[in-house]
Amino acid sequence: MGDPYVWLAGYWLLTRELLLLAAVGVAVSSLDDLLFDMLYFARQIWRRMTVYRVRRRSDARSLPDGGTRSAPIAVFVPAWDEAEVIGPMLGAFTRRMIFPHYRVFVGVYPNDAATLRVVAGLADPRIALVVVERDGPTTKAHCLNAIWRAMCRHEEAYGVRFKAIVLHDAEDVVHPRELGVIDYLIPAKAMVQLPVVPFADAESRWIAGHYLDEFAESHTKDMVVREAIGAAIPAAGVACGFERAMMGWIADDLGGAPFDPISLTEDYELGHRIHARGGKAIFVRIPGRAGAPHVTTREHFPATLEAAVRQKSRWLLGIALQGWDRIGWQGGLAARYMLMRDRKALLNALVVIVAYVAALAYAAAIVLKGTVPDARLLPAVVEPGSALHGLLRLTTILLAWRLAMRMMFTGRQHGIIEAVRALPRAFIGNIVNFLAALRASALYVRGAIRKTAPVWEKTAHRFPEKLAHD
Structure with missing residues (x-):
């Protein structure tokens, strides 16, 4: 029982501690997720037993729609280096949108000549080109504020008042009935996602x-x-509509525009600002x-590891790190609980x-125990x-439940083949999220120092070829 035994004993102890650390962390997070699952299923059962028994x-x-009396809706589309997709996106939007009372404001930077040329060349009276006052890129929130000011100038010049503001990105495939749904729910709701x-x-x-x-x-x-x-309810940045009056109040709070230009997740923060002001979201x-x-908005998401890590690190930086500061x-209790869930990511x-390493x-x-004599x-x-x-038995059960939930929700949205793929994709997603967490932390520290x-x-971004030419 010489040195090999000592080294093996140390390895045994380290492995046991890693397993304990990972099991405690996984158990706490998984029990939190399990509570969310139970709340969801309880709500679904309650609504089936009550609401949907008396209401179709x-x-x-x-x-119902407001007909010709309905006030118009402003659609904000911020764009930086989007010449490839902005034309097809806007063309599909204007061709397919059923709701007639809207105006699309597209924010473009003066040093983005290609995107400027595409938007200016559309020559559609429903589309307004907004040239941002500074060269880009700045932040998405800064671009949205430029669009906000352009919308306010339009209201003053033409004596109109928009009913709602809807956010979209330059690659979105928007459902033809989206604006009709938002028009119906606002102003009873301050935010619709x-x-x-x-x-x-x-x-x-x-x-x-x-x-997926x-x-x-x-x-x-x-x-x-x-x-x-x-x-x-945090706004997703697309497919979200806001009551015009609420946005005006928030703009007043922030000195004239509703989006904080130094925020990386202005949509997420906007949902919290509306909630803090007592606005109802749905x-x-x-x-x-x-x-x-x-009725959904569809889009392509990053297809490479590098692009996915960059995107998710921005989300984590804005929500989990800057969000904590800002x-x-x-x-109340529910709001703080959700902030905890957002930041635990x-x-x-x-x-x-740690769990993968421990396993x-x-x-x-x-x-080693089966092959090395000292072990x-x-x-x-x-x-x-x-x-x-x-504890490990508990975490195994919770992990099986978590994977089953992931497969179930994916299957309901995308079919059984994607549900099966969701199982190995859970491992891929964890790797992407880990790399994104490392990058977000590094960016946060670097930004704080510098x-x-x-x-x-x-x-x-990409836009579906079929929709671009239908």
Whole structure:
């Protein structure tokens, strides 16, 4: 029992500690997720037993409209380096949109000649080109503020008052009935968020594909539960509509424009500002017509590892890190609980990687115990009946449940084949989230040290060829 035994004993102890750390972290996070699942299913059962027994399920086509009396809706589309997609997107939007009373304001930078040329060349009276006062890129929020000011000038010049403001990105495929749904719900609601559904990418089943799983669960379950418990609903940045009056009040709070130009997640913060002001928000899943798919916005998400990490690191930086600094822990119990859930994503990324390392170390210990004589003299890393053994059994059950939920929600949105793919994609997503957490943390520390202003770190976008030419 010489040095090999000592080294093995140390390895055994390290593996046991890693397993304990990972199991505690996974158990706490998974029990939190389980509570969310139970709240979702309880709400679904309650609504089936009460609301839908006396009221027929609505669809977008059956909603009454305001006719010619309806006030117009302003659609904001910020654009930086979007010459490839902005033309097809706007063309599809104006061709397909059923609601007639709208005006699209497109924010473009003076040093983005290609995008300027495309938007100016559309010559559609429903589309207004807004040239941002500074060269880009700045931040998306800064561009949106330029659009806001242009909309205010339009209102003053023409004596009109927009009813709502809707946000979209330059690559969005917008449902033809979206504006009709938002028009119906505002001003009874200060904010309306409709689901976002990523396109399946045949050339990126795993990187782009993992967004299918995350959005299927988030925009089916999580947003519904947020609304049900009275917490703030964070705007997704697209497919979200805001009451014009509420936006004006927030603009007054912020010195004249409703988006904070130094924020990387201005949409997320806007949802919290509306909630803090007492505005009612709603997440709406409604079919376009009876038996048809829901009214959603669809788009392509990053297809490469680098692009996915860049995008998700921006989300984590804005929500989990800057959000902590900028929003704090405001609101009641439900609001604070949701802020905790939003910010735990950063810690979860680390916990999951620790769990992977611990699992590999444990597997190696089992192999060593069966093949190395000195290792046979050591007790099992996880002794049957121990507290660690019970904790690992619990986390295994919770993990199986979590994967089953992910597959179920993906299957309901995208079909059984994507549901099966969701299982290995959970591992891919964890790796992407871990790398994004590392990058977000590095960017946060670097920004704090250098006191640098954030810039718009966008990814390359695509628009479906079929819709571009239909």
